[in-house]
Amino acid sequence: MGGFAIGTTEFAIMGLLPQAVEDLGVDLPAGGVLISAYALGVVVGAPLLAAGMARVDRRTSALWLMALFVVGHAISLWAPTYESMLVARFISGLPHGAYFSAAALAAAHLAGPARRGQAIAWVMAGLSVANLLGVPLATWLGQELGWRSMFVVTGVFGLATVLAVAVCVPTIPAPEGTSIRRELGGMASPALWKAVAVGIVGFAGMFALYTYIVPVMVEVGGMPLSLAPLVMGFYGVGMVVGTLLGGSWADRSAVRTLQWSLGLVAVSLAAFSLAAPWWWLSLIPLMAAAICASALVPSLQVLLVDSAPQSPQLAGALNHSALNLANAAGAWVGAAVIAGGATLQVPAAAGAVLAFLGLALSWILLRRTNRLSP
Template identity: 35%
Template sequence: MTDSQDFSNLSNRRRMTALILLTLTVFAIGTAELLPMGLLLPIATETKVSISTTGMLVTGYALGVVIGGPVLSALAGRLPRKTVLSVFLLVFIIGSIVCTAAPSYGLLLAGRVISSLAHGTLFGMIVVTAKNLAQPGKEGKSIALVGSGLTVSVILGAPLGTLLGQHLGWRFPFLVISLLSAAALLGIMKQLPPLPRSKGGSLKGQLRIVSRPDFLLVLLITIFGTGGTFAGFTYITPILERITGFSSDSVTIILLVFGAGSLLGNIAGGSLADKRLVPTLFGGLILLAVSMAVFTWSSHSKAAAVISVFIWGVAAYSIIPALNMLVLNKAGDAQELASTLNISAFNLGNAIGAFIGGLVIDSTLGLAAVPWVASVVTLLGIVLAIWSVILEKNRKCDRLPEYPFENRTA
C-alpha cells in the first residue's frame, strides 16, 4: 500500500487544510532564509562586524541546508513523517528564537545554522507529503500549491520583513517568523493525518538509489536549471538601474512583476506537469533560456525589459513542480531522502549561479553580459535533461525500467 492510498479517504476540506498549513510553513521558512539580505546594514551596525562578515548569515545558512538536509533526513530513518515534520519545525523555531534574542553576532550565526539544518529536511518532507495528499492525477498542482509559499516569501515575505526590521529593529522579523512557525506547528500537529514513511527501503537501499548515475543526473538538471535563474536574477537590480535606467523605487515594482510571473508560472507548471511532465520541463527550461538571452537586449528598453522580466519569472518557476515530480518519480523507496537532496540541489544551484554571475561582472564581459551567460548555464540544464531522457528510453528498450517515469509523463 502506498502513502497516497492511505490518504484516499481524507475529506477535501481536511486535505486542503493540511496543504495550506504546509504552504504556511514553506512561506515562513522561505522568508527566514531571505531575511538577512535586506537587513545586513542594521545587523552589522548593532553587532559591530563588517558587512562581508554579516553576509555569512546568508552563506552559512545555505551551507547548512546543502549539507545538513540529506544527512539529517537519512538519520531520521523510518520515523513517521508527521513526527519528523513536527520535530524539525520545532528545531527551526528554536533557531529563530535564538536569532531573535541573540546578544552577539556569534549567537545570531548559531541560530541561523540551527534553523538551516531543519530547512532541507522540512522542505523535502513537505514536497513528498504534498504529493501524497493530492488526489490522483493532481500531484503537480498539490506540489505547486505548497511551492507557492516560497514564491510569496520572495515577493512579499522578505520585503515585508525588511520593512519591519528597518522600523522596529532587525530582531522583530525573526520574532514574527517564530510565532508564525509556531502557529503552523500547532496546526500540523492537529490537522495533519498520520503520515508513515515510505516502506520497504533500508537506508543502504535508499543510498543506492540516490547514488545511481541517472538519479544524480536529475539533480544536476536542478542545479543548472535553477543556477541559470540565479546567475541572472541575483544581479537584476544593478542591471535595471545601470543599464535600463530605472530608479531604485521602480526596480522594486519590477521585482513585483517578476514575482507575479513566478506565481503564475508555478501554478501553470504544476497543472501542466500532471498531464505531460517531460514536455513541461523542457518547455520551461527552453523558455527560461530564451527569456534571459533576450533580456540581454531588452534590458536597454524599459518597456521591453518589464515584459522580459515577467516572462522570465513565469519560466523560472514553471520548472520547479516538474523538477520535484521528476525526482520523486525516480526515487523509488527513497522518496524523502531524494526530495531533501533535491532541495539541497536547488540551494547549490542558487549559490553556483550567483557565483558565476559575480565572475562575469568582474571579468572583461561586465554587467551587460550576465543575462546571456545565465542563459548558457540553463542550456547546460537542457542538455542534461536530453541526456536523461535518452538514458530512460534506452533502459526501457533494454527492459530494465527500475524507476521509470510514470506513463503519463512519457
C-alpha cells in the same frame, strides 16, 4: 504556511542585501555569500535529515524540522558578526529540504497518483506566495526597522507553522519497510543524479540574476530603492503562476516541462540583461523568467521521486539540495562576475548561459526518461 516561512527567509535577504552588507561591514560579493551559506545548509541538511527521519511519520518530521528552523532564526537575529551570521544562516537552511520533502510526500499521498504533480505544486506554492507577500513585507520592514527584522517575521511564521501542523495535519506514517539504509540505497540510482545535475546547472542561471536583482535595477536601471518591495512582489506573482502551471504540466510530462522551462529561462535572462538599463522594460523578461523557472520545480520533484522509488523521502529532499546548490552556485557566479570587474548587467547574461547548459544536459542525460514520457 511552512513553505511561506521558508520562502520568505530564503529570498528576502536578497532584497535586503544593500542594508545587510552595510550593517555587517562587508562588500557586495561577501554579502552574496550569506545567501550561499543558507543554500549550502539546505544542501547538507536535506539528505541527512531526510534519511535520518525516514521511519518517522510526516507530521512529526514537519514539527521537529520547523522547530529547528525557528531556532536558526533566533540565532540569526542576534548574530553579532559577519562570520557568526554565516553560521546562523547555515543552521537556518538545514531543515529546508527535509521539511519540504515530508510535506510534499504527505500531500502527494493524500491527493493520489493522478494529481500528485498538482499536490506537490500546492506545497511548493508556499515559496511562491512568499515572494508575492512575505518577501515584499519583510523587505519593507527591513528598510523601515532594520534588515534583521526579517528574522522576526520569518520566526513568527515558523512558530505559527509548528502550531498549525500540530493542530491541523493528520498523522501520515512512513511506508512499511522504510529504513535509513533503504533511503540511502536510493542514492545508487544513476537516474537520480542525472536529474540532480540538470537541476543544479539549469536553475543556477536564475540565481545568478535573482541574488543581485535589487542592485541591478537600482544601480543600472535607475529604479528608486523604495520600489524594491514592489519588484520582489512582482516576481512573486510570476512564481505563483509558474508553480501552479508547472504542477499541472508535470502530470502530463515532467521531462518536457523541465526542458521547455529551461529553454525559456535562458531566453528570458538574456533579454533581462539587454533591458537592464531601463528598469521598467526589464520587468517583462523578469516576469517571464519567474514563471518559467518556477514551472520546472514540480517536474524536477516528480523526476527525482520516480528515479528512486524506494527512497521517496531522500529523493524528494534532494530536489531542494539541487535547487539550493543552484542557489549557491548562481550567487557565486554572480559574485565572481562582479568581482572580475563586469557590470551588474553581466550576471543575468551568465545566468542565461547556465540555463542553456542545463537544457543541453537534459537532452543528453534524460533521453531515456524522455522516451518513456507520455
